[in-house]
Amino acid sequence: MGYFSLIYATALLVAPMSHIWHIEYGEGRITCDAVEDRAFGWTPCWTGSWDQWTDTYELTLPIEFLFLAALVFYVDDKPSVRIMNGMHIILTIILLFASPKLLDVYASIFNITGLIASIGILVLSIL
Numbered sequence: 001m002g003y004f005s006l007i008y009a010t011a012l013l014v015a016p017m018s019h020i021w022h023i024e025y026g027e028g029r030i031t032c033d034a035v036e037d038r039a040f041g042w043t044p045c046w047t048g049s050w051d052q053w054t055d056t057y058e059l060t061l062p063i064e065f066l067f068l069a070a071l072v073f074y075v076d077d078k079p080s081v082r083i084m085n086g087m088h089i090i091l092t093i094i095l096l097f098a099s100p101k102l103l104d105v106y107a108s109i110f111n112i113t114g115l116i117a118s119i120g121i122l123v124l125s126i127l
Helices: 002-025 050-054 060-075 079-097 100-126
Strands: none
Touching: 002 060, 002 100, 060 079, 060 100, 079 100
């Protein structure tokens, strides 16, 4: 039972805390002069640095939130939670495929709507 509680708490609490963090402090971006305005347009700028793996809207956040969404599906089977989690996944997929120009605008939209969705998931899971 102890491991399930840890997974449950991680799945439901990390996402809202992460969104609050990114609203307050932001996140890095993969940029350079060769960036293209298309999905994965940041790939010419990819160097594989630690910052690019761990602190970017283009890579880190989609991986984080898709992982957390998978955990939510694992720990809670309420239809209302699954619908909200599905909405959060859609927001994350848009983030993953956003062009650099779209990402300039979408990053703040993602943070705010993602926070609302993740708090909704938390509340609906508790009810």
